[in-house]
Amino acid sequence: MSAPGQARDKDVASFRTRLFTAMIVIVAAVTVLGLYLAQRKVTADAERNLQENFRAELSSLHKLEELRHAALADRCNALAGKSRIHAAIEDNAIDLLYPSAKDELRDLMEGEEPPPEQAAQSLHATFYRFLDGSGAVLKPPNPKEVGQLGRKAEAQLSLTKLPKTQQIGYVQEKISTDGGAVAEVLAVPIFSTDTGNVISALVVGFKPFQPRQSDAGAGMKSGIWVNRQLHLPSLPKSAEAFLSEKIANAVANSDRAENNFRVNVDGAPQLLFYKRLNPGSLFPAAYEICVYPLADSMAQLQRLRWQIGGAGAFLLLGGFIASHFVALRFSAPVKKLALDSEENRARRRRAEVALASAAEELERSTRYSADASHQLKSPVTVLRVGLESLLAREDFKPEVYEEFSALLHQTHRLTGVIDDLLLLSRMDAGHLQIASTPVNLSQLVNEWLDDLGALPDSPDVKIEKEFPAGLFVAGEKRYTSLIVQNLLENARKYNRPGGRIRVSAHSNGSDVVLTIGNNGRTIPRGENIFERFHHNAMPSAASGHGIGLNLARELARLHGGDLCLVRSENDWTEFEVRFPAADGVNAVA
Amino acid sequence: MRLRGLLWCSAILPLFPVALPASATVEGRVELPKSRSAPVQAKRYEIVSKGGVLSTQPPLAVVYLDGSFPQPASLPTKEITQKDLTFIPALLPVRVGTKVEFPNLDDTYHNIFSYSPAKRFDLGRYRPDERPIPSQVFDKPGLVTLRCDIHEHMRGLILVLITPHFVITDTAGHFRLSGLPAGHYTLKAWIDSKTTQEKPVDLKNGQTLHVDFP
Numbered sequence: 001m002s003a004p005g006q007a008r009d010k011d012v013a014s015f016r017t018r019l020f021t022a023m024i025v026i027v028a029a030v031t032v033l034g035l036y037l038a039q040r041k042v043t044a045d046a047e048r049n050l051q052e053n054f055r056a057e058l059s060s061l062h063k064l065e066e067l068r069h070a071a072l073a074d075r076c077n078a079l080a081g082k083s084r085i086h087a088a089i090e091d092n093a094i095d096l097l098y099p100s101a102k103d104e105l106r107d108l109m110e111g112e113e114p115p116p117e118q119a120a121q122s123l124h125a126t127f128y129r130f131l132d133g134s135g136a137v138l139k140p141p142n143p144k145e146v147g148q149l150g151r152k153a154e155a156q157l158s159l160t161k162l163p164k165t166q167q168i169g170y171v172q173e174k175i176s177t178d179g180g181a182v183a184e185v186l187a188v189p190i191f192s193t194d195t196g197n198v199i200s201a202l203v204v205g206f207k208p209f210q211p212r213q214s215d216a217g218a219g220m221k222s223g224i225w226v227n228r229q230l231h232l233p234s235l236p237k238s239a240e241a242f243l244s245e246k247i248a249n250a251v252a253n254s255d256r257a258e259n260n261f262r263v264n265v266d267g268a269p270q271l272l273f274y275k276r277l278n279p280g281s282l283f284p285a286a287y288e289i290c291v292y293p294l295a296d297s298m299a300q301l302q303r304l305r306w307q308i309g310g311a312g313a314f315l316l317l318g319g320f321i322a323s324h325f326v327a328l329r330f331s332a333p334v335k336k337l338a339l340d341s342e343e344n345r346a347r348r349r350r351a352e353v354a355l356a357s358a359a360e361e362l363e364r365s366t367r368y369s370a371d372a373s374h375q376l377k378s379p380v381t382v383l384r385v386g387l388e389s390l391l392a393r394e395d396f397k398p399e400v401y402e403e404f405s406a407l408l409h410q411t412h413r414l415t416g417v418i419d420d421l422l423l424l425s426r427m428d429a430g431h432l433q434i435a436s437t438p439v440n441l442s443q444l445v446n447e448w449l450d451d452l453g454a455l456p457d458s459p460d461v462k463i464e465k466e467f468p469a470g471l472f473v474a475g476e477k478r479y480t481s482l483i484v485q486n487l488l489e490n491a492r493k494y495n496r497p498g499g500r501i502r503v504s505a506h507s508n509g510s511d512v513v514l515t516i517g518n519n520g521r522t523i524p525r526g527e528n529i530f531e532r533f534h535h536n537a538m539p540s541a542a543s544g545h546g547i548g549l550n551l552a553r554e555l556a557r558l559h560g561g562d563l564c565l566v567r568s569e570n571d572w573t574e575f576e577v578r579f580p581a582a583d584g585v586n587a588v589a
Numbered sequence: 590m591r592l593r594g595l596l597w598c599s600a601i602l603p604l605f606p607v608a609l610p611a612s613a614t615v616e617g618r619v620e621l622p623k624s625r626s627a628p629v630q631a632k633r634y635e636i637v638s639k640g641g642v643l644s645t646q647p648p649l650a651v652v653y654l655d656g657s658f659p660q661p662a663s664l665p666t667k668e669i670t671q672k673d674l675t676f677i678p679a680l681l682p683v684r685v686g687t688k689v690e691f692p693n694l695d696d697t698y699h700n701i702f703s704y705s706p707a708k709r710f711d712l713g714r715y716r717p718d719e720r721p722i723p724s725q726v727f728d729k730p731g732l733v734t735l736r737c738d739i740h741e742h743m744r745g746l747i748l749v750l751i752t753p754h755f756v757i758t759d760t761a762g763h764f765r766l767s768g769l770p771a772g773h774y775t776l777k778a779w780i781d782s783k784t785t786q787e788k789p790v791d792l793k794n795g796q797t798l799h800v801d802f803p
Contacts, residue, residue: 083736084702091734093704 169283707731
């Protein structure tokens with residue numbers, strides 16, 4: 001291939017490269033987007049799941065609290081309605097407060113501690129205290145009866161003032177080096193039935209709600225953060241202290257009652273939720289803490305990352321292969337197009353050259369035949385007139401007249417050839433116009449057959465006719481007649497003595513088909529009898545000037561029909577000529 | 590003249606029989622707080638608590654002559670009944686050492702008790718037919734709030750006084766204390782659990798002193 005071929009290859013290669021680059025960019029973008037979206041979704045899902053878990057955890061806690069609140073509120077209203085409580089508080093007989101309330105609150109403290117699964121339905125309190133008018137704890141005369149508490153723990157029950165509504169608090173029941181236990185306390189105001197004022201408050205301590213591990217999510221740990229100390233028994237001490245500090249920071253830096261953050265405990269990532277358990281309480285702020293290990297969701301995320309990354313790589317590979325094929329597929333037609341166009345150009349050039357030479361040749365031959373026929377016609381006329389005047393004389397011997405007559409016949413033949421040539425040359429030049437009218441083909445054939453029988457040199461042939469009368473064709477009568485004459489003359493001329501001529505015609509709707517067959521020598525296969533100036537290879541007595549068939553075919557075609565040799569074998573030669581039928585005249589045979 | 594002599598006599602006469610054992614009289618009016626509602630029954634009083642202050646409704650006051658007087662060998666027994674879920678009388682001033690009986694005239698149980706510093710007691714539950722009638726001796730001066738453990742709204746007051754000279758005003762606040770020894774004393778008017786007004790008085794035998802609170 002030449003220089004343009006190489007440039008074309010280069011173009012195709014660069015097209016392929018561009019296509020491939022575009023595909024890689026798209027696949028990479030889709031992969032990255034997919035990774036990003038999937039990661040975001042997984043993270044959000046995990047967080048939402050954990051959050052729901054946390055909420056469920058809290059809601060069970062709150063349910064218990066509500067139960068306790070309702071029960072205690074009832075209890076305190078009942079207490080406030082008690083004469084002895086009133087008497088003790090109003091009559092400044094504080095020492096009698098605990099004994100007076102003992103009966104009322106006995107069931108709260110007595111009885112077996114319920115098993116953990118019933119704790120939510122139980123009101124089992126571990127201690128209770130009354131607060132005096134200033135919110136300080138009234139010392140019980142007999143701590144054993146109201147649940148013993150350490151001095152520090154008891155001090156946590158004091159409030160700065162008497163509460164008007166229920167207050168939730170969390171106090172460290174036993175303060176010790178190992179963190180101790182946290183008790184939930186409810187402070188319920190006691191209203192004077194006389195004045196409606198808060199005259200005291202009952203503070204009841206419960207075991208804090210312990211979430212059952214089976215309920216919670218896998219590996220979830222929950223606890224309480226109060227007094228800057230975390231109580232999460234399932235965590236090691238060091239982690240507890242570490243988280244406690246983290247929570248303290250988070251609480252100090254945010255005024256939100258609820259939040260979450262990520263922490264690393266002993267190298268394992270965890271999601272820590274916290275929520276204020278006693279918003280607005282007079283007691284110190286306490287937070288519910290839930291720690292969820294993120295290992296599972298991280299693993300899931302990792303797995304997903306691999307999956308999507310793998311899918312992306314796969315897609316990229318697929319894209320690479322696809323783009324390769326697509327580029328090939330796209331470039332192949334381009335390449336082919338380039339090749340084709342070059343070939344086409346060459347072919348067109350050749351065709352143009354051929355066309356030009358053919359046109360030139362045609363013009364030359366047309367001019368030649370026109371010139372020739374004109375040059376020939378006048379001498380023939382002169383010749384014929386001379387012969388006729390000679391024939392008119394009576395002073396010649398009879399054999400001379402015979403000679404003259406033969407010569408005159410030849411001049412007629414010559415005139416016919418010249419006419420034919422003239423007609424051909426007009427046709428070749430495209431000057432011949434057909435004035436189409438309905439022509440009665442049946443009549444035409446009959447006339448010519450009559451003439452044929454009248455000819456002096458007609459051999460002994462039998463004529464068979466097989467066509468309906470009144471078959472009309474569309475054409476010019478002169479030329480239609482010429483065609484029929486040509487074919488019939490040939491059928492007579494090339495017949496053998498004692499042979500027959502068969503003429504049949506029929507209409508098939510759009511066409512009228514005229515078939516003319518004759519006995520005699522057959523035309524060898526491969527011999528182009530329709531060629532102009534054709535002469536059959538085998539010399540015979542009968543011979544034409546070699547343009548009759550050519551002229552007949554050209555004329556038939558000019559009429560929109562055709563002339564062809566149907567068969568020529570076994571002493572039988574048959575030509576078929578089709579003419580367009582005259583519109584609406586013929587009946588279909 | 591005769592009429593004037595008669596008038597004179599009548600003025601002097603009362604002094605003499607009483608003046609013989611030497612006595613003085615104080616009378617006057619205590620300005621009582623305005624009653625919040627009109628009394629439904631003339632003789633029914635109840636103890637109400639307003640802002641932790643106990644008083645009678647309609648308001649009454651106890652006027653007494655503060656001071657130390659010789660204790661008699663025996664004191665008459667007083668009575669506060671429980672009738673229609675109220676204490677009658679609602680306010681009872683007594684002298685230190687007085688025994689008060691608490692008969693139950695209702696068809697239901699009562700459980701009278703007091704956590705007051707002046708007297709702590711608990712009579713327990715009893716029915717109207719309880720015999721002997723549950724009683725307490727009030728041997729320490731001060732205000733004792735009576736309550737019923739069963740009927741939370743029931744309130745009664747016993748004002749335990751050292752002096753034997755005391756009187757409850759009428760609903761208009763008028764009082765009259767007679768048979769008082771001459772001397773320099775403080776006259777006090779207990780109006781509610783947080784309000785006691787006092788005025789120094791100089792009592793002279795045979796004299797009637799007019800004192801108004803405030």
